[in-house]
Amino acid sequence: MKSGEKKTLNQSDQNEFINSIQSSFKNTSYNFDTLKINVDISSWIDTHKILKKDFNLSFFNWLSAVDWDNEVKTGDAPKEPVTPSFEILSCLSQTNSNNLVISSTVISKENAEIESLVDVFAGANWHEREAYEMFGINFLNHPNLTKLYLPDDYEGNPLLKSFELISREVKPWPGDVDVEGMPEDSIVVEEKGS
Amino acid sequence: MSQTMDPNNMPFLSEASVSVEIETEDMTLNIGPQHPSTHGVLRLVAKVNGEKISSVEPVLGYMHRGYEKLAEVRTYPQVTTLVNRIDWVSGFANEIPFIAGAEKLMEIEVPERAQYIRLILTEMARISSHFVFNGAFPLEIGALTPIFLAMEDRERVLDLLESVTGGRFHPNFNRIGGVKPVAGAGPTTKKDIQDLPAGFYHDTKVAMEKVLKAVDTFEDLIGGNEVFQARTKKVGVLTKEVAEEYGVSGPILRASGVEFDLRKQSDYLPYDKFDFEIPIGENGDCFDRWSVRTSEMRESAKIILQAIEDMPSGPIQAKVPKVIKVPKGQTYVRAENPKGEMGYYIISEGGLGPYRLKIRTASFSNISILPIMLEGALLPDLIAIMGSLDFVLGDVDR
Numbered sequence: 001m002k003s004g005e006k007k008t009l010n011q012s013d014q015n016e017f018i019n020s021i022q023s024s025f026k027n028t029s030y031n032f033d034t035l036k037i038n039v040d041i042s043s044w045i046d047t048h049k050i051l052k053k054d055f056n057l058s059f060f061n062w063l064s065a066v067d068w069d070n071e072v073k074t075g076d077a078p079k080e081p082v083t084p085s086f087e088i089l090s091c092l093s094q095t096n097s098n099n100l101v102i103s104s105t106v107i108s109k110e111n112a113e114i115e116s117l118v119d120v121f122a123g124a125n126w127h128e129r130e131a132y133e134m135f136g137i138n139f140l141n142h143p144n145l146t147k148l149y150l151p152d153d154y155e156g157n158p159l160l161k162s163f164e165l166i167s168r169e170v171k172p173w174p175g176d177v178d179v180e181g182m183p184e185d186s187i188v189v190e191e192k193g194s
Numbered sequence: 195m196s197q198t199m200d201p202n203n204m205p206f207l208s209e210a211s212v213s214v215e216i217e218t219e220d221m222t223l224n225i226g227p228q229h230p231s232t233h234g235v236l237r238l239v240a241k242v243n244g245e246k247i248s249s250v251e252p253v254l255g256y257m258h259r260g261y262e263k264l265a266e267v268r269t270y271p272q273v274t275t276l277v278n279r280i281d282w283v284s285g286f287a288n289e290i291p292f293i294a295g296a297e298k299l300m301e302i303e304v305p306e307r308a309q310y311i312r313l314i315l316t317e318m319a320r321i322s323s324h325f326v327f328n329g330a331f332p333l334e335i336g337a338l339t340p341i342f343l344a345m346e347d348r349e350r351v352l353d354l355l356e357s358v359t360g361g362r363f364h365p366n367f368n369r370i371g372g373v374k375p376v377a378g379a380g381p382t383t384k385k386d387i388q389d390l391p392a393g394f395y396h397d398t399k400v401a402m403e404k405v406l407k408a409v410d411t412f413e414d415l416i417g418g419n420e421v422f423q424a425r426t427k428k429v430g431v432l433t434k435e436v437a438e439e440y441g442v443s444g445p446i447l448r449a450s451g452v453e454f455d456l457r458k459q460s461d462y463l464p465y466d467k468f469d470f471e472i473p474i475g476e477n478g479d480c481f482d483r484w485s486v487r488t489s490e491m492r493e494s495a496k497i498i499l500q501a502i503e504d505m506p507s508g509p510i511q512a513k514v515p516k517v518i519k520v521p522k523g524q525t526y527v528r529a530e531n532p533k534g535e536m537g538y539y540i541i542s543e544g545g546l547g548p549y550r551l552k553i554r555t556a557s558f559s560n561i562s563i564l565p566i567m568l569e570g571a572l573l574p575d576l577i578a579i580m581g582s583l584d585f586v587l588g589d590v591d592r
Contacts, residue, residue, distance in 0.1 A: 032525035123440035149255035
């Protein structure tokens with residue numbers, strides 16, 4: 001079948017790409033079809049330059065951050081203790097295949113600053129402004145590091161795990177009760193397994 | 195506009211023009227947040243020199259609802275309700291990458307029939323989104339007729355979506371591992387689960403024939419209109435290098451000549467089983483962006499007609515645990531939505547909800563090129579350029 005052939009071809013191309021990335025970068029992982037490179041903060045810019053030039057990853061998908069913390073005020077804390085830090089994630093891809101790379105670097109919370117990517121990918125501009133207002137991360141040499149969504153006089157960084165979701169404090173989420181304790185026979189899902 | 199405004203093409207104008215240099219100065223013009231061409235609440239602060247725009251600064255955040263924060267306090271099935279409301283013109287398509295990401299982390303194999311139903315409804319969402327575009331874009335630049343035709347035809351597609359999911363805009367139809375049994379079917383016996391309403395195949399066939407006809411009409415009525423051509427051709431040209439650097443995706447990227455469509459490249463839904471083409475543009479101007487989207491509607495209708503022909507039978511839901519707990523892991527799943535690439539980076543720590551959910555939306559990146567595209571453009575072209583980008587503020591602000 002035509003479609004079957006195409007798929008295996010894509011697969012071998014993708015494996016080749018993953019191998020080439022893994023041989024060029026030391027700390028990589030490939031889980032759940034997602035290729036991730038962990039780099040040091042000092043080589044953050046250079047990594048993106050190399051990925052753009054040598055690996056043809058010219059499409060800038062997104063940039064964001066994660067707040068790793070054991071004490072959280074919203075949601076659940078990680079099951080295993082983590083070192084409190086910010087993880088910066090960026091996503092680059094190619095425009096002639098499905099190849100995609102997530103780059104990741106870890107910065108400390110006390111000194112939350114990192115070099116801006118705007119010179120390499122101009123599209124990083126708004127993404128970095130979003131990370132700046134949501135996490136309080138300072139992007140050095142950014143042309144216009146101001147708030148993107150939030151009002152100018154807004155205080156706090158909403159996506160921090162220490163930032164309370166006030167509406168949830170005022171009124172507990174009614175959906176909580178639905179998750180467990182449903183009667184057995186009302187679940188259709190269980191019956192239908194193939 | 196630039197074509198018709200060129201004084202070289204209008205000898206009578208150049209004769210009449212005076213040779214005195216008039217001193218002008220920049221004026222700041224505030225456009226929006228409430229303006230019909232801003233598709234919601236986008237505000238632009240433009241510096242204009244006469245009719246010419248010297249710089250534009252978009253101001254976002256009027257629709258910011260903080261979905262990434264809200265997702266952290268919700269369980270996985272509850273997040274589906276949220277993501278419906280990101281791009282409300284094609285709510286169904288928003289659910290697909292999130293559900294696919296959760297399924298990937300849980301290593302669930304989705305039954306083929308469920309995948310087909312997802313695919314059909316996603317394409318319907320694409321058609322209805324492009325109908326809105328085909329109505330709104332000409333309306334913004336002065337053509338009143340197409341919106342009435344587009345809304346009537348879109349209603350047929352929305353009726354089909356509603357008959358299956360129960361919702362026109364926010365279907366909330368996908369479940370982790372499959373799709374919801376149709377409304378009213380309820381917990382019946384094992385073999386008697388209805389997943390599609392009676393007469394669905396026939397109605398779909400009729401509606402898709404109408405869509406194909408509507409596309410022909412639009413190509414005549416809009417594309418063949420000289421005024422429309424003058425307003426859109428060679429206006430707002432976007433090169434593929436700039437588009438890639440800013441992460442501009444979807445029909446806008448393809449109009450700039452990049453043949454990239456995740457439906458062909460990725461395997462989040464079984465698109466490889468169908469025969470369809472990827473329309474691409476040559477010049478990357480407003481006209482190409484309109485033409486790519488309109489041709490895409492034809493391809494989507496073709497996909498749906500093929501899909502209902504060889505619809506597999508079988509279950510519509512994989513076996514999933516009663517309480518959805520997603521194991522620890524991280525994944526990024528993206529999909530080709532009507533507006534462009536939409537993806538979710540899910541970080542799961544093994545709990546009932548995601549530890550962090552990064553939502554990559556198409557419109558956010560797509561309008562980040564506005565300052566570049568509008569620099570040096572004429573003020574009337576601003577409306578044409580913004581309209582051709584086809585963004586939705588819910589998709590920009592999340």
